[in-house]
Amino acid sequence: MRNPLSKVVTEIKPSGIRKFFDIVSEMPHAISLGVGEPDFDTPWHIREEGIYSLEKGKTFYTSNSGLMELREEICKWYSRKYNVNYDHKHEALLTVGGSEGIDVALRAMLDPGDEVIIPQPCYVSYLPCVQLTGGVPVTIELKNENQFRLTPEELLDAITEKTKVLILAYPSNPTGAIMSKEDLEPIAEICKEKDIFVISDEIYSELTYSAQGHNSIASLPGMHERTIVINGFSKAYAMTGWRLGYALAPQLIAEQMTKIHQFAIMCAPTTSQYAAISAIKEGDKDIERMRESYDQRRHFLLRTFEEIGLPCFEPLGAFYVFPCIKEFGLSSDEFATQLLKKKELAVVPGTAFGDCGEGFLRISYAYSIDQLKEAMSRMSAFIDELRG
Amino acid sequence: MKNDILRLLESDSKLTPKDIAAMIGADEAAVAADIAAMEDEKIICGYHTMIDWDKVSEEKVTALIEVKVTPQRGQGFDKIAERIYNYEEVTSVYLMAGTYDLAVFLSGKSLKEVSKFVYDKLATMETVISTQTNFVLRKYKDHGIIFNVKTQDERLAIVP
Structure with missing residues (x-):
């Protein structure tokens, strides 16, 4: 049989986060800060409108x-x-x-x-x-x-x-x-x-x-x-x-x-x-309510990084922080893998977003404050161990 | 800043001054001082826990009693409201605009206990014209919190 696949497609690198996804999926107690989507439910008036359109047969x-x-x-x-x-x-x-x-x-x-x-x-x-x-x-x-x-x-x-x-x-x-x-x-x-x-x-x-x-x-x-x-x-x-x-x-x-x-x-x-x-x-009011909540979590993470001593520029958009982990002498991938295995905390290595993401992590704050608190205590413990 | 603190505490009274300070980008000591001041001024009147009592075996009956009253000269509704809200079994009292005057929430161990309170204590007050007792069958949502919802995070663990 000849190769059924396109050369262009097979030469495309698979997404770098796949590996982490597979490991996390098998760890029931792992906390993940790796999600790139909001934690809120779609506001009810929007869902209602979708339901209503279905009831009216707009299919x-x-x-x-x-x-x-x-x-x-x-x-x-x-x-x-x-x-x-x-x-x-x-x-x-x-x-x-x-x-x-x-x-x-x-x-x-x-x-x-x-x-x-x-x-x-x-x-x-x-x-x-x-x-x-x-x-x-x-x-x-x-x-x-x-x-x-x-x-x-x-x-x-x-x-x-x-x-x-x-x-x-x-x-x-x-x-x-x-x-x-x-x-x-x-x-x-x-x-x-x-x-x-x-x-x-x-x-x-x-x-x-x-x-x-x-x-x-x-x-x-x-x-x-x-x-x-x-x-x-x-x-x-x-x-x-x-x-x-x-x-x-x-x-x-x-x-x-x-x-x-x-x-x-x-x-x-x-x-x-x-x-x-x-x-x-x-x-507009839904956006404002969610934006305010993200902003609180953003402040919370940045404050915690400051306490841990993890350098991070102040991000003013989206719901991610991108701290630098170069001081630990580990690659982003190694850092994220060890953090996941030792503390059951999942983050995404910066390299998933390009080679120049080496030395950084992407941490999502689309999580409740309670989740973020627990996650940061694990992160802090991990960093303490690294620093000896 | 005070409004930010109040909104946060209203949704989660377990938040510490340290948490709140981090979340609004303020100084911890300043937040703690603001909270103490607002407690003194009775802006913050108390801290509660939302409990779904249906999930515990303890019997509990909640009733909403619609009360019509004759307001008194010089005291309006306040005096009669006070006579009602001072009872321990009364959990909330609101002055209403509409078909009745006072909405009285009562909590008791049984229907009998609640009914007894209504005809013994409430209905006999001289300014009370009439009462209508409604029993709560199920609580779906209270203080913005929906009871009995799954809170599991259904998102994939890692999403680019």
Whole structure:
């Protein structure tokens, strides 16, 4: 029999967290701080709306791009909150989670050999999605001393004649970093000058903990026409299992993305779309309630790290902290493995998000304070042992 | 900062000043001082534990009694409310706008005990015009806490 598999696919590295997942699954008393999704249930008014749509028999496909009312509400919401203006009729597409949006955006824009700049550490899907299109990922190693923000110098160094797309993902999973308007402006200037498109993954936009909050690069002058905004309902409204995201893109790109989406997916789940209308119209108070709670947990973890003496820059977004463990002379993988085996505490090694995550851990604070307390006492005991 | 402390304590009175200080990014001593001050001012009136008594064998009956009263000149409803809430078996008393005046929550060992309180003590007060006793069959949710829900974390242990 000949090899049934694609060479491109088999050459893609499997996700680095798989190994940990397998070990944790067999440890019933392990505490995990490795989850990248909210611990809240979806707010009831949103679930009710989903249930109601099922009762009314709204169980058919929607249009490929998604319900017009939902697209309209999304565009109004983005305009109101972030001064980002896309036309709901031609520039908005409902996707199966933000992940599909990223995949479809890359496929719509890349030809084999096109280079995509991916600042790391970053979410695990960007690199393989680029590889699947035949594009060439070019990674940038973001620096702890820059608080994991992308600097204009780093970007300029990575650009070649073949660079077509920059993936910008702030607030960041795994680092919790955000970029202010002032940080984004020089990046936008470079993109315009070098004629580069931006995929701006803003899935954590609602979870920021500074006065300025989230800023979208698409709001800067001249960036609308070269930015694809990716967002969704998973993190903001605790709706991960509903699998609903969206992409906002200039019409030229949105049309081609919709074409791929139409052939691959048909449309995003109908029930989720009806529920999401309630989320986006009436969910601001839910976002605020959850955001406040995350912020308390964030403060709690940072205070505890300070007491333990674990260095960590202050993350102002998402629900992760990214402490540095270089002092212990263990690799991220070794540290995480030992922590899991000795103290039954699971965290994700920074290397799962790119080689430059070496020396760091991603710790999620989407957990109750009681869980975090227990986890931190285990972490503290482990570190005491390491330090002797 | 005081409102932050109150909101946290209202949802979990077990939180220590150290926890609260960490959670709101404040100084522990300052939080402890604020709590003490609010206890003195009776802003914080007590600390409770939510218990689902249905899960324990002890018999317990809760009743809501709708009470209509004649307010008294110069004292309004306060005097009559006081005469009612001072009874130990009365757990809560609210002045209401609506079809009756006072909502009185009672807790007793048996229906008989609760009924006896109503006709012996409540109904005989001269300003009480009428009472209507409603018994609680099951408590689903109290103080924002849903009873009898599974609290197991159903998320996968590791998610990128």
